[in-house]
Amino acid sequence: MSDEFPVTAQAAAERRVKITAAIQAETGIDEAMIEKLVRGFYDRVRNDDLLGPVFASRISDWEPHLQQMFAFWSSVALMSGRYHGQPMRKHLRLPVDGRHFDRWLALFEQTARDLCPSKAADHFIERAHRIAESIELGVAGANGIMLRPGERLVRENLPEQ
Structure with missing residues (x-):
């Protein structure tokens, strides 16, 4: 059985390389674009009246967080397999509701449209919507x-920001 695992892992790695190449060819997304998008997005988040305080209360050193987000978005957008964290668990106890997810999506969409070619922006935005919906649930x-289905999270006890 152990002889089969390396072959399976190797086949999966080869398949991932092909999928990533196909996505890159179709969308133009590469690691440099991901970094530019992530940095631009989080610049906006940090300056946002609603989202900024949520992030500021949890992140003091931004560069390690950004590095994780580069890996996360590489995995999401390019199927690179670079991210190995548990994003859901990190978000479960945040003081957020539907307003925060709406703002997150609005800032993400605006950043993607401002910084990325249309096909790439569409690719990122589609995934961002799925992520936001999943984390909100x-x-x-x-x-x-x-x-x-279709109902939004409303939490009356959250501070207004």
Whole structure:
């Protein structure tokens, strides 16, 4: 059995390389574009009245966080497999609701449209919507709130920012 695992892992790695190359050819996305997008997006987040305080209360040294986000978006956008964290767990206890996810998406979309070619921006934005929806559902569930399809997370006890 152990002789089969390296072959399977190797085949998966080869398949990932092909998928990444196909995505890059179709969208023009590369690691440099991902870094530019992530840095531009988080510059906007840090200056945002709603999102800035949420991030500032948890991140004091931004560069390690940005490095993780480069790996995360590389994995999401290019299927590179660079990210190995647990993003859901890191977000479950944040003091956020639907307003925060809407703002996150608006800033992300604006940044992607400003910095990326159209096909690349569309690719990033589609994935960002899935991520936001998934994390919003996770945060709701972690707080004992079960959302119905299309329902948004509303938390009355959050401070206005």
